[in-house]
Amino acid sequence: MSRVISAVGGGETLLPVVSALVLVLVAASVLGALQSFVLQRAAEGVVLTTRRALADRLLRLPVAEYDRRRTGDLMSRVGADTTLLRATVTSGxxxxxxxxxxxxxxxxxxxxxxxxxxxxxxxxxxVGLAVAVTTSRRVRRLSRQAQEEVGAMSAAVERALSAVRTIRASGATAREVEVVDASATRAYRAGVAVARLQALVQPAGSIAVQGAFLAVLGLGGYRVASGSIAVGDLVAFVLYLFLLVMPLGQAISAYTQLQTGLGALARIQEVLALEPEDDARPERGGVVVTVPRVPPAGTPLLELDEVSFAYPDGTPVLDRVSLTVPAGSRVALVGPSGAGKSTVLALVEGFYPLTGGAIRWAGTDVRDLPRAALRGRLGYVEQEAPVLAGTIRENLLLAAPTASDDELWAVLADVGLTGVVQRSPRGLDVAVGDDGVLLSGGERQRLAIARSLLARPALLLLDEPTASLDARNEELLRRTLAAAAADRALLVVAHRLSTVVDSDLIVVLDGGRVLASGTHDELLDASPLYRELATAQLLV
Known part of the structure; x- marks a missing residue:
């Protein structure tokens, strides 16, 4: 532009310099468009990579971490926090x-x-830059606080939606709406605090820019009048000033955005820093030991040797529990609620570290075996019998992805679910709804058992397998389990003693301790607690 002005003043031809100016403007426009695309693509790549890493880490965390954290907050880190990273890359x-x-x-x-x-x-x-940077530094702390509140709000919504039927039935809808509203309000206030700080940045930068222009025009006009510089040089200087202050304003805004992104990044890194379970390695590290073959029937398959367990806060759950599950046998754990029965199954699965004692699989301490290999020998049906959103087929194939349709139909017949599947024209591809809501409680439980049977485990762990079954389906399941026990061992937790009266061994737990063990008839004579439970259930 300085050359254009000089050429006009000197009567020179304008074509070369104007052509160069047009070429520069066109090139700048093309490069700007290319930059925008490259940045957006890079940002999406960063978000994709981060979400993959987060999802992988979240699904591999120790079970104890899920007990300490709220699901909604973890979901917020995958969604809202990673979205903030996109803005950080594109405009930060x-x-x-x-x-x-x-x-x-x-x-x-x-x-x-x-x-x-x-x-x-x-x-x-x-001056303006110093004010802007000082203000922006506080944005990171407030932004992280705002994201924490967003995570808390997501957790509140997830809590309400996961129990929406119970909430409606209890007439608590309005109260739950108030809880979510209060959480949303806290997130709003935290967001407003961030916006207030960000709003201070723009005026500081604007005042600095306007002051610079006024100073340059005032001093520059004086220097032109005194002959110190030419008019073209002053115009060039002003345009250079534009070139400086416009990106400078963008940089100040981007720096503030960067602080917001760093607040979200800190929440993401908090999860990524958690140590995951390594399914391919033993719990205690060291040399990987091959999982022993299943021993002959009647010899010990699973042994609990003086097993103790306490929660991280020191609350005791199990105290020196010892029991043996021979291969091909049926062993039952009975006792009042809170006795520690379900905890035994969780420890066998390796969901929590032992406080004391040892658990052995065919004579080898399970802490020396790869978790994935050991869990591949176990089938586990939780008390809640969770069913994943999707279809009957997808739920069955979860543990046995290569099973054929014939195998699926056979296992459904074993647990009495054939009629449920046949009543829909979609057959195995009938939807079960979110958390299996389109199935009854008993159907969900039988589907979970079918899923475990399909994997053909050497040891089947069942936590209250008949809790949601009527008498007819309970008898069907008893026959199924009896047949399943012919080539595998069963460890069953039961409140309804009618399910386990014919077990090879019944272990009575109370207060985290083994009070007695034996057959049904032996325990009626030897264990007052078992006799009390049997009497209450009309088994005596």
């Missing part, structure tokens, strides 16, 4: 870096044109 890091490069170039050019005008510019801009 690159804008700051790009503005720095352009700013340095502009400063060098301004120094060449007129050092005195540059000195005035730097003085005016530095």
């Amino acid at each position: 890091i690159v804008e700051v870096a790009g503005s720095a490069v352009v700013g340095v170039g502009a400063l060098v050019a301004m120094a060449i044109v007129d050092p005195w005008l540059l000195l005035v510019t730097v003085a005016a801009v530095s």
Whole structure:
């Protein structure tokens, strides 16, 4: 532009310099569009990579971590927090870096044109820049607080939706709405606090820019009048000033955005820093030991040797529990609620570390075996019998992905679910709804048992397998389990003693301790607690 002005004043031809100017503008537009696409693509790549890493880590965390954390907050980190990273990449890091490069170039050019005008510019801009940077530093802390509140709100919504039927039936809808509203309000206030700080940044930058322009025009006009610089040089300097302050304003805004992204990044890194379970390695590390073959029937398959367990806060759950499950046998755990029966199954699965004692699989401590290999020998049906959203087929194939349709139909017949599947024209592809809501409680339980049977485990762990079954289906399941026990061992937790009266061994737990063990008839004579339970259930 300085050359254009000089050419006009000197009567020179304008074609070369104007052509160069047009070429520069066109090239800048093309590069700007390319930059926008590359940045957006890079941002989506960052978000994809982060979400993959988070999802992988979240699904591999020790079970104890899920007990300590709220599901909704963990979901917020995968969704809302990773979304903030996109803005950080597109208008944060690159804008700051790009503005720095352009700013340095502009400063060098301004120094060449007129050092005195540059000195005035730097003085005016530095004041606004210092205020903006100081303010932006507080944004990171407040932004993380805002994201924590968003996570808490997501957790509140997830809590309400997961129990929406119970909430409606209890007439608690309005109260739950108030809980979610209060959480949303806290998130709003935290967001407003961030916005308030961010709003201070723009005026500080604007005042600095306007001050710089006024100072340059005032001093520059004086220097032109005194003949120190030419008009073309002053115009060039002003355009360089535009080149400096416009990216500078973007950089200040981007720096604030970067602080917001770093707040979200801290929440993401908090999860990524958690140690995951390594399914391919033993719990205690060291050399990987091959999982022993299933021993002959009647010899010990699973042994609990003086097993103790307590929660992290020190609350005791199990106290020196010992029992043996021979291969091909049926062993039952009975006792009042809170006795520690379900905890025994969780420890066998390796969901929690032992406080004391040892659990052995065919004579080998399970802490020396790869978790994945050991769990491949176990079938586990939880008390809640969770069913995943999807179809009957997808739920069955969860533990046995290569099973054929004939095998699926056979296992459904074993648990009495054939009629449930046949009543829909979609057959095995009938939807079960979110958490299996389209199935009854008994159907969900039988589907979970079928899923475990299909994997053909050497040891089947059942936690209250008949809790949601009527008498007819309970008898069907008893026959199924009796047939299943012919080639595998069963460890069953039961409140309804009618399910386990014919077990090879019944272990009575109370207060985390083994009070007695034996057959049904033996325990009626030897265990007052068992006799009390049997009497209450009309088995005596």
